[in-house]
Amino acid sequence: MKNYYKINEISNLYNIGKDSLRYYEEIGILSPERDTNGYRLYSIQDIWKLNIIKDLRNLNMPMEVIKDYLENKTVENTLDILNEEITIINKKMEQLKVQKNTILSRMKSLKEDAQEKNIENITEVEIPERKVIMLNDGFSRDEEADFLIKKLHKKHEDKLYLLGNNYVGVTMSLSKINEKVYNAYTSVFFILDSEDKNYDRILPKGKYLTLSYRGGYEKTGHFLPLMLDYARERGYRVMADPIELYRIDVHETSSAEEFLTELQMLVESN
Structure with a gap:
């Protein structure tokens, strides 16, 4: 397994734009090294951070919350962030339930209107x-x-x-x-x-x-x-x-x- 990955590899692997990777570096979440040609090299530590960022961003969690968590990671903070994830997921489930009922209602009225x-x-x-x-x-x-x-x-x-x-x-x-x-x-x-x-x-x-x-x-x-x-x-x-x-x-x-x-x-x- 390689110890470092270039920005193109990380961008393709995580489907994250290079601009986003540079932004994460700018705000201090990622700290890639540079090779002799000046190209960014991402470490295994950067990769596990990206795993967390990707999961939390999929739930629309603000970057400032994610940054604070990565900088102050403890078991207690991890439990807090997991509870926040549960809250967000429950809200999404309620929204999906409403949307499902809306679709079922429209299907019923559409069948009636068609007939x-x-x-x-x-x-x-x-x-x-x-x-x-x-x-x-x-x-x-x-x-x-x-x-x-x-x-x-x-x-x-x-x-x-x-x-x-x-x-x-x-x-x-x-x-x-x-x-x-x-x-x-x-x-x-x-x-x-x-x-x-x-x-x-x-x-x-x-x-x-x-x-x-x-x-x-x-x-x-x-x-x-x-x-x-x-x-x-x-x-x-x-x-x-x-x-x-x-x-x-x-x-x-x-x-x-x-x-x-x-x-x-x-x-x-x-």
């Missing part, structure tokens, strides 16, 4: 209030919607999982719809779990006219006038910008034929 039979029929439904995180920003093209959805997701990525059970939706300008413009959107949003406390808006409860369809989003422009006619014929007044809810979209399938979009209008009797 939805009530297509292209207007239905009156009482919907409870829904907690959402929303980004208000006017736009008019599907590509812009995708960008804003990603922007919203980036802002709240700590609590959103794009393949999770968060339905994505947009609101459409009612005034523009009345002018027969059907692609003027006013916001994008994610619907959160009813128990979530980290929301910034609420979609109001009430009676909604709903209609689901499969296929490309251009169909929205066909069905919205039908829903407005339905509301007028029954003496309803539309109370808010209609909603376009993406129950199955590009995040689940590349086939537009499998898309499932639900239009929703909050209404009240005149």
Whole structure:
């Protein structure tokens, strides 16, 4: 077994960038020697330190904690660091449990949505209030919607999982719809779990006219006038910008034929 290893060997063995190795040297964790050509030579002592660093960094433990531990290593300190590892692992397990339940919930709703039979029929439904995180920003093209959805997701990525059970939706300008413009959107949003406390808006409860369809989003422009006619014929007044809810979209399938979009209008009797 060799007593010393060059930086290329260490970098490849541990999949650690050379810049990181130099940083560890800079802050005093590693102390490689130099050969006659000035190349760094890492000792067995450096290697066991790297083993510890790699394990603790995999748990996102701060470098200052790792450095302090390596400089003051005792049985008591080792027990402390192991307890810290257990705490971090338990937290990760809880996060994974939440993520697993989120995925299972989305799988259930996705199967139900894929088998939805009530297509292209207007239905009156009482919907409870829904907690959402929303980004208000006017736009008019599907590509812009995708960008804003990603922007919203980036802002709240700590609590959103794009393949999770968060339905994505947009609101459409009612005034523009009345002018027969059907692609003027006013916001994008994610619907959160009813128990979530980290929301910034609420979609109001009430009676909604709903209609689901499969296929490309251009169909929205066909069905919205039908829903407005339905509301007028029954003496309803539309109370808010209609909603376009993406129950199955590009995040689940590349086939537009499998898309499932639900239009929703909050209404009240005149």
